[in-house]
Amino acid sequence: MNSELRKIISDFQNKVEEANELLKKFLDTDKPHNWGVSIEQVGMLGGKHKYFFHGVGCKVEISKKNVVDFDYGSNGRIDGFDEWRLCGFVNTRKKQYPNVQESHIKQWFQEAIEAKEIKKADSREYGNLYYLVANT
Numbered sequence: 513m514n515s516e517l518r519k520i521i522s523d524f525q526n527k528v529e530e531a532n533e534l535l536k537k538f539l540d541t542d543k544p545h546n547w548g549v550s551i552e553q554v555g556m557l558g559g560k561h562k563y564f565f566h567g568v569g570c571k572v573e574i575s576k577k578n579v580v581d582f583d584y585g586s587n588g589r590i591d592g593f594d595e596w597r598l599c600g601f602v603n604t605r606k607k608q609y610p611n612v613q614e615s616h617i618k619q620w621f622q623e624a625i626e627a628k629e630i631k632k633a634d635s636r637e638y639g640n641l642y643y644l645v646a647n648t
Contacts, residue, residue: 513629516612517620521593521644523608524601527580528590531572534561544570545584568637579604585633585641592633592641595621 535544538557547553547565554564562573569583581600585592598621599614624630625642633641 513624513627514620516609517598517617517624520598520602520609520612520617524580524582524593524598525591527574527578527601528582531563531570531574531580531582532590534558534572534574535563535570543588545588577604583641585643586635586637592643594640594642 532544534557536542538561539547539551541551544551545568547570551565553566555562557563557572561575564571567583569581571579571581573579581597582590583592583594583597584590595618599617602609602612602617603614621630625632629645630642631645633643
């Protein structure tokens with residue numbers, strides 16, 4: 513796998529984990545992916561982190577300049593990603609990835625699929641998510 517794509521995926525997954533931990537802590541639940549009647553769709557975490565649940569995912573403002581938007585996988589998995597989310601992640605972190613363009617991510621992503629380094633989720637419900645093959 514392209515080393516830059518691997519770093520982006522790893523950074524994305526780390527931010528998703530951080531966001532999910534904030535949701536767990538401030539919403540007082542081990543399963544924020546089961547949001548619904550007991551959890552507001554939009555709100556604040558600890559008075560300083562905005563969140564917005566959408567479909568099977570959530571957008572969390574870890575800080576003003578550190579926002580992550582992700583989808584939950586089956587049983588609340590948080591290690592899934594897709595090309596669109598990785599592009600959005602990089603586009604909001606140009607200082608961290610100054611030489612990475614969307615076209616690079618799209619090319620690397622396709623190469624990783626063809627090399628069977630990433631695999632699409634088997635479930636139709638979570639069919640847009642990909643996982644590192646080692647984690648499937």
